[in-house]
Amino acid sequence: MTTETATRTPPSPGALGEVPSIPCTEECLLRPGNTNCGGCGMSVGLTMLGRALEEAGEACTLAIPACCGAVTAGAFPTTSYGAPVVNTTFASAAAVASGLACVRDLNEERGQVICWAGDGGTYDIGIATLSAAAERNDNILYICYDNEIYGNTGGQRSSATPPGARTSTTPSGKTEDKKDMMSIMVAHGIPYTATLSIAHPVDFRRKLETAFTITGTRFLLMHSPCPTGWKSEPSDSVELVRIAVSSGLFPLYEVWNGKTYRLNTLPDWTDPAEYFKRQRRFKDYEIDLDATTRVCRERFERLAVLAERFPHDG
Amino acid sequence: MPVEVVTGNHAAGHALSVAAEANRDARGAACGIYPITPQTEIVEYVAKYPFTKCRVVPVESEHSAMGVSIGASLAGARAFTASSSNGLAYMVENIMVAGFYRLPIVMAAVNRTLGPPWNIWADHGDTLMLRDFPWIQFYCESNQEIMDTTLLAFRIAEDHRILLPALVALDAFILSHTQGETDLADQGQADRYLPHLDLPHRMRHDDPKTLGGLMWPDVAASLRLEIDEAMLRVPAVFEEARAEFVEVFGRDPGGALQTLGTEDAETILVAIGSIATTTHEVVQARRAAGEKVGLIKLKMFRPFPEEAFRDACRTASRVGVLDRNYAAGMGGVFWQDIRAAFQSTRNDLLIQDYLTGLCGGDVTPAMIDEVLSDLMARERAERPVWMGIAA
Numbered sequence: 001m002t003t004e005t006a007t008r009t010p011p012s013p014g015a016l017g018e019v020p021s022i023p024c025t026e027e028c029l030l031r032p033g034n035t036n037c038g039g040c041g042m043s044v045g046l047t048m049l050g051r052a053l054e055e056a057g058e059a060c061t062l063a064i065p066a067c068c069g070a071v072t073a074g075a076f077p078t079t080s081y082g083a084p085v086v087n088t089t090f091a092s093a094a095a096v097a098s099g100l101a102c103v104r105d106l107n108e109e110r111g112q113v114i115c116w117a118g119d120g121g122t123y124d125i126g127i128a129t130l131s132a133a134a135e136r137n138d139n140i141l142y143i144c145y146d147n148e149i150y151g152n153t154g155g156q157r158s159s160a161t162p163p164g165a166r167t168s169t170t171p172s173g174k175t176e177d178k179k180d181m182m183s184i185m186v187a188h189g190i191p192y193t194a195t196l197s198i199a200h201p202v203d204f205r206r207k208l209e210t211a212f213t214i215t216g217t218r219f220l221l222m223h224s225p226c227p228t229g230w231k232s233e234p235s236d237s238v239e240l241v242r243i244a245v246s247s248g249l250f251p252l253y254e255v256w257n258g259k260t261y262r263l264n265t266l267p268d269w270t271d272p273a274e275y276f277k278r279q280r281r282f283k284d285y286e287i288d289l290d291a292t293t294r295v296c297r298e299r300f301e302r303l304a305v306l307a308e309r310f311p312h313d314g
Numbered sequence: 315m316p317v318e319v320v321t322g323n324h325a326a327g328h329a330l331s332v333a334a335e336a337n338r339d340a341r342g343a344a345c346g347i348y349p350i351t352p353q354t355e356i357v358e359y360v361a362k363y364p365f366t367k368c369r370v371v372p373v374e375s376e377h378s379a380m381g382v383s384i385g386a387s388l389a390g391a392r393a394f395t396a397s398s399s400n401g402l403a404y405m406v407e408n409i410m411v412a413g414f415y416r417l418p419i420v421m422a423a424v425n426r427t428l429g430p431p432w433n434i435w436a437d438h439g440d441t442l443m444l445r446d447f448p449w450i451q452f453y454c455e456s457n458q459e460i461m462d463t464t465l466l467a468f469r470i471a472e473d474h475r476i477l478l479p480a481l482v483a484l485d486a487f488i489l490s491h492t493q494g495e496t497d498l499a500d501q502g503q504a505d506r507y508l509p510h511l512d513l514p515h516r517m518r519h520d521d522p523k524t525l526g527g528l529m530w531p532d533v534a535a536s537l538r539l540e541i542d543e544a545m546l547r548v549p550a551v552f553e554e555a556r557a558e559f560v561e562v563f564g565r566d567p568g569g570a571l572q573t574l575g576t577e578d579a580e581t582i583l584v585a586i587g588s589i590a591t592t593t594h595e596v597v598q599a600r601r602a603a604g605e606k607v608g609l610i611k612l613k614m615f616r617p618f619p620e621e622a623f624r625d626a627c628r629t630a631s632r633v634g635v636l637d638r639n640y641a642a643g644m645g646g647v648f649w650q651d652i653r654a655a656f657q658s659t660r661n662d663l664l665i666q667d668y669l670t671g672l673c674g675g676d677v678t679p680a681m682i683d684e685v686l687s688d689l690m691a692r693e694r695a696e697r698p699v700w701m702g703i704a705a
Contacts (some may be wrong), residue, residue, distance in 0.1 A: 011565040059519040063385070076533060079524035084517040086388055087526030089407045095378035098392070099344060099385020100517070106342040106391065111519055129381065132374035207420065 029053060029060070029081050034072055034080035038253035039234025041224035042068055042145040043240065044198045046116070049143070050082070051210035059083070059111035061100055065126060067118035068152050069145070093117045093124045094133035097140040105139060112212060115142040118224075119160035120150045123179050130219075134188040137216040143196075144181070144219070147226035155229045164276070164285040167229075173285035183257075185219040189258035195220035197252055199242035203264050207254065217250040223250045231280035240275060248296035253303055260312035263303060269293065317497045322489035323352070325457040325496050326422040326482065327359025329464030330394050332504035333420070334360075334368045340510035342367035343392040343430065346382030348375060350401035352423040352490045353432050376401040380408035380419075387417040388525070390479050390516035392468070394419060394511065398486070399426035399440045399513035406444070413448030414537070415525065416515065416544075418471035419479040420464065425587065425638075426459055426486040427673045435674020436485040438586065442615075442647045448541045450548060451616040455590045457494040459486050462559065462677040463613070464509035465499060465507055469555040472511050475547050482557060485638075487589040499563065507562045545617040548582035569622075570614035575601050576626045579608025584635045586612050589670065589677050595635065596682040607686060612648065620655045622680045625657075632664045634689040636682075637698070638671045645669070645698035675702040 029050025036043045044122035046069070053060050062085045064070050070087050073079045088096040090162055093115040101113040115130075122130060122144040133140060149167055150156040156169040159179040166173050186194045191214045194207045204222075211218040223244055232240060244250035248267035255261050276282040317447070334343035340472065347370055349355035361370050371382045379395045387393035397405055402423060412419050427437040441451060452467060454460045467480035483647075484490055517523070529537070552570055559567045573588075574597055576582060585593040590611040597609040610626050612619075628632060637646025642652060649667035656663050668685050671677040681701055688699065 061517055061519070065335045071529040076529040078523075079522075079527060081524050082522060084519060084522040085524040085527075086385075086517060087524070088384075089377075089411055091377060092381035092384075092408060092411075095346065095381025096385035096388070097380040098373075099346065099372055099387070100389045101385075102371060102382075103386050103389035103391040106344070106369055107369055116592060127480065128374055129378050135374075136371070138371075145321055154619060234588060249333050 014212045029082050030072070031080045033081055034074060036068070037071055037228050037234070039225060039227040039237035041147065041198050041222070041226065041237055042067070043072070045143070045145050045196070045222050045224060046072070048198070048204055049208060051200070052205050052212070053112065056209055056212050058212055060109060061113050062086070063088050063097040063113065063115050065091045065117050065121035066070065066090040066152065067121050069116045069118065071152060085291065090121055091129050093121055093126055094130040094140065094142060098133050098136070098138040099140045113140050113238060115140060117142070117144055118151065119144060119146040119159045123159045123181050129233070132190065134185065134190045134217045134219065137190060139215055139217070141211050141218045142220070143222060145222045145224035147224040147229055148178070149226060149229040151226050163176040164287045165281045166283065166285060167281070182221055186255045186258045188217070190219060191216040191257055192218040192254070194220050194254040195252050196220050197241050197245050197250060198244060199238050200252060200265065203252060229281070232278055236278050238247060240278060243270055243272065243275040245274060248300050249275065251300055251303055253307070254312065255314050260310045261303065261307040262312045263307045267296070267299070267300060317495050319493045319591040320457060320496050320498070321355065321491050321493050322457045322460050322484045323355035323424070323491065324359060326396065326464060326484065326530065326673040327356040328498050329461045330356070330422060331363040331365070331394070332499050332501055332673070333465060333468045333508055334392055334394065335365055335394040336504045336508040337426065337511050338367040339485055344371065344382065344386035345393055345395045346371045346379035347375045347395060348373055348379040348397070348401065350376070350398045350424060352486045353396050353398040353401070353422070355490070356422050359390040363586060371556055376405035377408055378454065378695055380405045380412060383419050384408060384412050384415065384417060387412070387419050387513065388415070388517050390511065390513050392489040392511045393417065394421060396422040396424070398424040399428055402440045403428060403443065404435050409444055410447050410448065410619070417479055418468070418477055418511070419514070420467045420471055421479065421481045422464065423481045423483045424486050424490045425483050433673050436488055436588070436638065437673050438483070441481060441483045442639050444481070445616060448478055448573060449616060450478055450614070451483065452480065452614055453483045453587045453612065454489065455588050455611065457496040459568060460489065461496055461498060462563070462565070465504065466555055466567050469558070470551050472549065473551050473555070474514065476551055478541070478544055478545050483587065485588040497565065503562055507559065537698040549619060549622070558562050561583055567635060568613055571622045571626055572611040573626050574598065574612060575608035575610065576610060577629070578606055579630055580606040581632045581634070581686065582608040582630045583682070583686065584610045584612060584633060584648065584652060586615070586636070587638065589636050591637060592679055593678055596679050596686065600686065615648070618651050618655070623652065623655050624659060626645060627660070627663065630663065632666070632689055632692065634676070634685055635665065635667050636670045636685065637667055640669055640672055649698065664692060664695050666692060666695045668701055669698050670701045670703070
């Protein structure tokens with residue numbers, strides 16, 4: 001297993017690594033022919049999830065609340081999903097997954113029960129349900145693809161929207177900070193919590209594989225570029241989230257049991273200016289780049305202290 | 315099992331538990347549970363039951379209680395839960411989903427006044443809020459009926475001709491917390507009565523399907539039509555399940571409508587839930603005195619047993635509906651449906667609504683007598699009559 005730790009030399013941000021090429025067929029988790037937007041981070045995430053499941057020999061059942069992941073299926077009688085999927089009510093993904101998972105476990109069956117949810121269904125309407133499942137340590141894998149916006153409804157603010165971002169409900173730019181969902185989930189003390197970036201596919205895949213081997217609630221937070229909502233070029237998607245990692249805006253790290261930490265890449269403190277400039281959602285809003293970098297550095301410093309004081313062994 | 319003196323909540327909890335246990339050699343059972351007065355004892359009973367293969371998940375809200383039960387049912391387990399009043403209101407979104415996903419979940423619902431104000435007593439407004447969803451609805455008048463109807467509900471809900479969730483309603487405190495002699499089903503009886511659950515559309519890896527995705531109007535509407543067809547099959551399946559019940563348990567769980575004196579009654583009262591017991595007593599006394607009065611107890615409200623209802627009223631010229639609920643701007647919910655049932659078939663029938671025992675008010679024999687006297691003296695039906703209102 002590849003492990004990237006803060007103590008080793010991290011790979012250059014965005015190194016693609018060895019991603020095996022698997023042909024897309026009907027058996028794929030995300031089948032070809034879906035109508036998702038070009039440059040959609042969620043679609044890349046689903047493809048990576050599918051490949052990781054295939055490599056691990058794991059089947060999966062998806063519980064998807066209202067979000068772009070629900071739209072991905074397309075119209076009946078066709079579906080873009082090569083796995084059983086249930087569309088849940090907006091707040092219920094984790095609860096429905098808990099029900100599915102407990103019956104799987106009662107019957108000693110294999111297969112991951114995975115919630116595939118956006119930030120609206122995770123940070124906002126679904127947070128109580130998710131928190132409760134985590135508190136019970138139900139045996140589910142919850143993956144939040146965070147595009148920092150209610151994308152499916154045309155781009156409204158969520159509590160994951162970063163300050164300065166213009167959305168249809170924050171026409172002059174959001175003034176509040178982004179909710180720190182990772183810290184909230186870490187505070188639940190669940191067995192595994194990690195951040196994912198599609199610009200770091202090796203790290204992404206390794207974390208999925210790690211999550212598959214763990215029993216209990218696992219929470220993965222993926223930074224998910226959304227050209228439609230971010231008003232960015234589809235071809236910039238990977239580059240944008242790469243800058244988010246290298247500038248410290250979106251640190252890659254893992255936490256076990258809410259106690260032991262591991263940092264996966266060290267930011268090189270790339271100037272985040274490019275990140276904001278290439279997204280028209282930040283247009284007309286004066287982003288204080290120095291303050292942003294300062295906040296990022298402080299957050300990373302805290303994580304680094306935790307990782308040094310409470311390192312994850314193994 | 316010997317007859318025990320137990321509360322309605324105990325009867326409901328016991329029935330849910332033996333039903334869940336009866337699926338132990340199949341895919342087991344599971345439920346999400348959440349407390350609310352006066353239902354809490356039901357989920358407490360379930361939480362401490364020594365199951366062989368059942369997971370009880372104590373969740374953070376009613377919404378999630380039904381969410382967990384939906385997931386469990388989709389995975390092929392026998393699923394159930396219990397709630398009441400504002401808890402049902404909070405659960406509504408997932409109650410609807412369970413119906414549209416055709417999941418045979420059984421829910422014990424203790425009828426309690428929807429708040430505000432804070433009032434924990436009996437009123438049917440909470441479950442009637444759910445009347446337009448694809449759920450079968452039963453209302454009980456005794457602890458024995460709660461026990462029996464809950465098992466009957468699983469049997470009907472899980473029948474492949476039906477595949478709809480069912481709720482078994484019981485009046486707050488009057489039944490939920492009042493002890494009465496109840497013949498509790500033993501496990502052997504429940505095992506004989508309930509076949510293993512086989513959900514044809516359960517989620518499986520060897521046949522991946524996407525449930526609840528985008529569907530065009532005509533196809534989506536065809537699913538509504540299928541629900542209607544299933545609903546129309548309920549009365550016949552109910553009678554089969556009832557006959558089987560008699561065979562296994564040696565007692566009759568009762569039909570969709572239960573009547574007294576309707577064969578010759580000129581005046582009929584319609585009662586639902588525990589009010590039926592009081593009304594039965596008054597009607598019986600009046601009949602003994604030679605009056606041609608009758609009683610229809612409505613046990614099954616959804617699907618509405620329209621034909622049976624019309625048939626039971628064939629000799630009547632007046633019907634009084636005792637509604638323990640109020641639909642704002644309209645009147646009693648049962649009254650509305652009963653009026654609709656006679657639309658263009660019996661324009662001569664006087665159908666008067668009496669809003670009785672709202673928000674947990676006592677419904678006494680004297681009050682039923684007052685209703686009967688008012689009804690029998692009436693020339694025509696008018697707006698609903700409000701009974702027992704504070705001066």
